[in-house]
Structures are given as structure tokens and as C-alpha cells.
Amino acid sequence: MLTGEGLSGGHAVGPVFVQLEGAFDNRRYRPEQWEQARQDALQLIEDKSNIGGVAAEVLSAHRMMLEDPDLIGFIREASEQGSLLEIRQLVQERFVAPLEDLDDDYMRSRAEDIREVLDEWCQFVSSGSNIPIRLQNPVIVVGERISTEWLLSQDLTLIQGIILVHGTATMHLAIIARNMGIPILRVTKEVYAQVCQAVWISLDADAGMIRVSSTPIHETQHKGGCSPRVHKRIPVVYKGEVVEVRANVGSVAECERAIHTGADGIGLFRTELAFATAERNVANVADHTDVYSRALDVINGLPLTIRALDIGADKSVAGVPMDIEPNPQLGRRGIRYLQRHPDLLRTQLEGLQSAGAGRPLEIMFPMVADPSEWQFAIAMTREIFEGYQGPLSLGVMLEVPAAGLLLPELRSSGVDFISIGTNDLTQYLVARDREADWNLRSEILPVLRFVHYVMTLAPVHAAVCGELGGNTALTPLLLAMGVREFSVSIPAVGRVKERVSQSQYIDTDKVLSLLWECHDDNELLSRLHVIP
Amino acid sequence: MVTCKIEITNPVGLHARPAAEFVRVAQKYRATITVRYEKREVNAKSILGVLSLGVKAHEQVILIAEGVDEQTALDALTSNLRSASTL
Secondary structure (H helix, E strand, O other), X not given: OEEOEEEEOOEEEEEXXXXXXXXXXXXXXXXXXXXXXXXXXXXXXXXXXXXXXXXXXXXXXXXXXXXXXXXXXXXXXXXXXXOHHHHHHHHHHHHHHHHHHOOOHHHHHHHHHHHHHHHHHHHHHHHOOXXXXXXXXOEEEEEOOOOHHHHHOOOHHHEEEEEEOOOOOOOHHHHHHHHHOOOEEEOOHHHHHHHHHOOEEEEEOOOOEEEEEOOOOOHHHHHOOOOOOOXXXXXXXXXXXXXXXXXXXXXXXXXXXXXXXXXXXXXXXXXHHHHOOOOOOOOXXXXXXHHHHXXXXXXXXXXXXXXXXXXXXXXXXXXXXXXXXOOHHHOOOHHHHHHHOHHHHHHHHHHHHHHHOOOOEEEXXXXXXXXXXXXXXXXXXXXXXXXXXXXXXEEEEEOOHHHHHOHHHHHHOOOOEEEEOHHHHHHXXXXXXXXXXXXXXHHHHHHHHHHHHHHHHOXXXXXXXXXXXXXXXXXXXXXXXXXXXXXXXXXXXXXXXXHHXXXXXXXXXXXXXXHHOOOOHHHHHHHHHOOO | OEEEEEEOOOOOOOOHHHHHHHHHHHHOOOOEEEEEEOOEEEEOOOHHHHXXXXXXXXXXXXXXXXXXXXXXXXXXXXXXXXXXOOO
16 A cells, blocks of 8 residues: 555546656757747637636636746747756746745745746747647546646546645645545655556545555445545536536525535525425515525535525415416416515515625526516615625526527626526427426427527526436537536436536537437437437 | 835735736836845746745835836835735
8 A cells, every 4th residue: 555645635546647747858949939839838828718717717827927027038038048958947946946945835836836837838849739648538647747737638527536746735736626626646756656557546635545456446345335425526627618517406405415416506496495484474584594594504605596486386385375367377476476575585685695694696586587577686686785795696597488589688687697497498488388298309399499599699607407407418419509507406416417528519500400300209319319 | 216115914925816916017017116025126027026035924025116107006016015915
């Protein structure tokens, strides 16, 4: 058993992939070639600029270093006479060593960052291009140093773990890895040499242990008798953008389960239950505050979208008066109901405001069909949240087709996001009760085409929170249409994440017309499943 | 040439994000701007230079600006350092 120091927690099992440090030639390059290489390195960062989150901050720090006037001037002068390796050495002495010498972990990490940026630059000078090998299978990456740029050029879901010799817990690579749930172990050169010889590795970065093997290690063998682990939250990426896979829940206990399952947050928190209390006829502000603040505590900084009370039609809440209507499905549901009972919404929003206590909040309103209903919702929300310290994002649950067609108008009146509730959207699009037997071909296709069309009307952050989002046959299509968030039932979180990470770009129009040629539901399903 | 002495009140010192923001402000001006700390001087427009000073909280630095917009540059930088301390 070998040991190391964990820089990012977790455990992993997998085959070894040795990432050798880039070898540089030692020729002389003209100052213009250094400048061109610098531009190429900046372009590489630019290409990845939509990655978001911590990684984006790291890249922005790297860009700042590549644009540092002292560094540029120093290299321009040095390149008049020095060779590549000489210049690299001089830069290290001039810029890296002073930081390494400071008695400060933070500074030593920045020293690593400069070294990384410098090596990236040198790589471009010496090769003219820098296209790394792309990983195809899940591996444990082993290298003396692993650069952030290299890591971000890979499909992160394939990187099970990292073993390196040089690094600190505060280096950018470690920050990203922790955020992505990738364990990192730092080892000595001797251990590194042994690890490089192995075929398979099992590593536990929490305990600092590594087991090497010349044959594949099976997961069960590794876990042997351990209590079931909480699933790691591993973000998935599509075309360089992080796609959130969140969960639909109706209670605080479900929030907790969702987070333990590896969900990236809650995309739909149904609040009908929060209105029903044993003590009172209907929940008061304190009751609401209690529920939402516990939910926010449980999700601990992950995003949470709360849906305002959605009753009417098939949903009722004890203690909340219902209107008798001849056609409740098309009646006063969701926001329409709240417009007639504004005190219920006010109580709920006041509870949310006090539970939020400056934490980020996302609130969405159900059944919004036109901008005037939306105006009612945001006027009250803005009044109650006046002076709120944290970020507040407001959206509509897209269930009524009219709201999709009015997306540009809704966007310009302050809608920050849409969450497509495909269950009701389908029943309203095809005018058939959602409980009735449904036919794939005549129901899914109009919905897909509708979503596709709506997404072209105005740029907006779009989530799918209905059952369609949990159907992994449709995941590549929805991604290609621009959906960047899925909110699904808790058990579906894992498989949707997996499907997102495997999805390639497809031509939506082509696939949609292909589907139309199917003769029955079976054929349709099988065609959907072969979409890459 | 204008100069000014200022205490770094940000609890992390002139590190990380405060350093990056300070440098970004400096880069907006044409004046040559120098940060002097203990006996060393670095270019305020260089993140590598500013980081290498390793200025900790509650220590003093001297800012020296020289050029057409030296006074506005100095004002912007001192206000940047003061506002950063309240974060």
C-alpha cells in the first residue's frame, strides 16, 4: 500500500493514464514567434471562456498573467538572444522563485500557476500548436505536474482521479478538482515512479492511500464492507458549457436525498405541502420561513428554484379555498388563482424573503400565460424583496403555449429564466387530458418542435422540469435546442447526467424530420435511442 | 509625480482577488505607477510584480504615479484599496 497527501477528497478506481510533461526543444525563437505563441495561448483560453464557475475564474487569472506587461517585456528582451529552455529558466528565476520563497501557501500556489502559464506558452512556441491527447475512457491521471489547461481540455467526467508530485491544495487545479468531485493525491517522486508502472489504481484521497495493481480492480473489492457512500456531485459539460442536472422535490427531506444522489441543485421545489400545517388553517409567514430556510440549509449553497403555490385543476391544499369551475384544467390555476388570492402569495413571498436572508434565490411562477400575469407576480415580489442583499432570479414555468410564443415580451419585462413543464405543456399543445393514454409520435414531436421554436425566439436560460427531461432518449435533442438545465426525479439524476456527458452535437431539424418518418411508437423510440 | 502612503486593510493583504482588481484599475491609466513596499518597487500594472511583494494586511505601501493622468490614477487606486477593505 502506497501513501500520499490528499489535495482534493474522494476515492476512485481506474486504469492509469500517465500524462508526461511536455518536452520542449531548445531552439531560439524570434520575439514575433513568442508573441504569436502568446496570442495562441490567449485564444485557447478565449475558446474555453464559456465554461463558467470556478474554472472561469482560474482561466481569467491565467489570462491576466499572459497579459502581464512585466512578463511580456521580460520575454521579449530575453528572446533577442536566449534559447527556449534558457528563457524558461530565466523566467522561473525572475518570477516564480520569489513567490516560492515567500513563507505562504497561497503564494506557492500562485508560483505553480505562473509555471503552468509559462509552460503553456513555451509549448505553443515550440510546437506551433498544442493539441493534447483527448481521453476516451475513464482513467486516473498520473503526472509530475498536471496543468489546469490540460485538465480543462478533457472531458472531466472521464477523469476519475489525479496523482501528482508537484501541487498544493490551493492551486487552481485543486480548486477545480474539488468543485468537480475529482480526488487528487500528492505523492513523492519514488511513489510516483511506482504508480507509473501500475495498470490499475485504487486511490482514497481522504485516507491518503493508493493501491496499485497489474490487473483491473473491481469496485466491490475496493469498497469491501464500507458503508454506502454519498454520491459525488460531478458536473457534466456539453460543448464546453456546464449543464446542471437538478432534482424535482416537494419537501425538505427530498431536498436532502436529492443532494446525496449527486444532483446539482433543486430545479423545482413544489410548495403546495408548505401551505398545509397541522396547527393552523393555512401556513403563516413563520411556517413558510421555517420550511424554506431548512431547504436552503440542506442544499448548502447549491441552486434552488422555488415554485410559487400552484393549485387549481387537479391540485388542492387543505385550508385553501378552491373555486368551483366547469373546466378546471383551463380555469383559474397557478398564477391566475394567486391573482384572485394575493394574500396567499404575499405570505409565501414574505416567508421566502426572510428564509433567504441574503442567500441566492430563484423563484418561478406557474401557469403564466401573458406578460400582465407576470407583471402582477414581479410587482409583488419586487415590493417584498426590496433591499434584499442576495441575488434574486425570477422566472416562469412554461406550461401554457402562449407564454412560449410571448417569450421575447416576457424577457423584456424581466423574466430571467424559463423552466419548461412538459406535462402540462403537452396537454395544452395537443388538447388532450394529461392523464389520458398518450401516443408518442403525435405528442412528443409537437412538443419538441414547439420547444425548438420557442428557443429561437429569444435568448434565455432554459430548463426542462417535466417528465420529458428525464427521458434520456431525448437528452441530446434538448441539449442541441439550447436547454442547459434538467430538473428530473431523484432516481433519474444519475442517468441524465451520464447521458448529457455522452451527448454530441446533432442537427435538430434533421433529427426532428427523421422522427416524423417513423411509423409507430416503437420505431420512434428506437430511432431516438440511436441519437449519439 | 504624485505619491501616497496607504495601509492595506483587506484581511487577506494584497493577494488574490484584491491584487487582481488593483492591477486592473492601474492598467486603465497611462501614468507609470509603482508600488513600493519595504525596499522593493514593482510595476502596479503587473500582477506578477504586485503578488511578488507579498504584502500582508495592516502593512503600508507607497504608491508613486507619474504621467498625464497621475492624480486620477492615484485617486482611483487609493479608493480601490480602501473599498476592498470593506468586503
